[in-house]
Amino acid sequence: MTMSEQLERMGHGDHVCLIYENKQEQMSAVIPYVKQGLERGEACVYIVDELSVDEVKQAFRDAGVDAEREERSGSLIFMTKRESYLKSGTFDPESMIAQLDKATLGSVSAGYSGLRITGEMTWALGDCCGCDRLIQYEALLNGYFPGSKATAICQYNRNRFSPEIIRDVLRTHPVAIVGDQVCPNLYYESPDMVLGREDAGKRVTWMIKQLKKHHAAELMLKGRIQARDEFLSIASHEIKTPLTSLNFQFQLLERKARQGSSDSIGSPEVLKKIEMANRQIKRLTHLVDDLLDVSRIRSDRFELDLEQSDLVPVARELAGRFADQALAAGSVLAFESAPRVAGEWDRSRIEQVLNNLLSNAIKFGDGKPISVSLESAGENAVIRVKDQGVGIPLEDQRRIFSRFERAVSTHDYGGLGLGLYITQMIIEAHGGRIDVESEPKRGSTFTVTLPLRASGGRLAEGQGAA
């Protein structure tokens, strides 16, 4: 999930802390947060301290938000610590909360849907009076926020604040943004507990409740994942079983028919129909495999089966198998490779990639020569499949890798259009990349770069879930 998607769930009454290590982490949470507030018609207030107003406005501009325009309209307000936290010279939690309440009510009566605040908390590092009451303030806020129309992100730079303060910040915010994760905060404690008004007995009860809650959530998630795994496994088995049966039977029939027996099986008409059935079974198998693959990718259950091996014999064998098919379409297929390209990969998946690229080259090769090359370059294996056929217009070159796109009309060439999508997923799961160079009517060259040592056997989170 992207940051924006995670922040979608934030709304009125949320009191969030952001603990960041650098400006990039800071802005990548804060900017989408304010942007969402503006989109929701909330009055947005940004209290600057560590950064300058210009720096923050630039960050907004980079994210496509016209900060100047929003400021002019009054929906976005920039404040300094003196205009907010230290308005009266010293910091007082109770009057700060009253100020916050007044601002929220004011926004609502001015027609906004609520108040969305974020502040750079480095103001509290100064020697101002009352700064020692920061944590008390954060704890008391948790009595104010729930049920209000205000939302807040309190920004804490981990490098500027002492661990003791960060620890207490983590005790006083129900939600914590750390790195790129928006987390329900396990370490949140009620205001009474933080302010020392709670007794040990009540605290233990609360701790046990938290443990159970967390564990229950984990078990439920594991249960769902397991259910999905089982389903995929069963679906695969159930669909492949009739296909397996049909495949055996029709291949047996085809053999018998070819042996030219004198009974009706041997008639050319019957043989022809059996051949057609076999082709359809192959096609159906291919479609089912693609759908199952996409299903696994979508549910993040796409795993590689890594082993040390040499790609050269695999590629050579495939090129050999496709040579006849290519010739039937009029294309001469040339294969050249380094003597040995050894590395760690999922052999059958790489075969799948080669299969896809080669069959595309033949499909779109327009009867012109096709070349396949395999070599190692530094830490990578490089595979190139080049055809001189119809080519791909520039505007389609990215689309062809996406899940439901095909760059040709639906009447031509068959298939679900999943081949290149799956190919790209397989390559990226290996930590590699695929590039295409192409010009209409001149042909296309697909270049696959695969690290010799696979980095990870699983799709990175979010990669397949687009």
Add this chain to the structure above:
Amino acid sequence: MSSTARSKVLIVEDDADIGESIAEILDLEGFLVDRARNGKEALDRLQTAPASIILLDLMMPVMDGFQFQSALRKIPKYDGIPIIVMSADGHMQEKKSRIGAVEYLRKPIDVDVLVGAVRRYC
């Protein structure tokens, strides 16, 4: 490699149609075949008649492929029989090594591929 005696293939597969098709294919190629519908039946069959090679489906009721293989391992005289695994699922390497199989065939299996694999290990 048995050259004079005909090799016996034990087909362990719960789907009757598939089992029958495989039996027919191998019979045409000159092999002796025996069939079992699950791991337990397979162990019973092995007691009455030895096999030179086992074609093993993984997903079967009563006793599946994995359970069959670990039961087989406990019986010394069956320990050396080569096993060819047939399955609809991926994860070939992992399953192959778990079972200690010599080959893993992905369903649907081409007749040529099947016959080739059996010939290789018989």
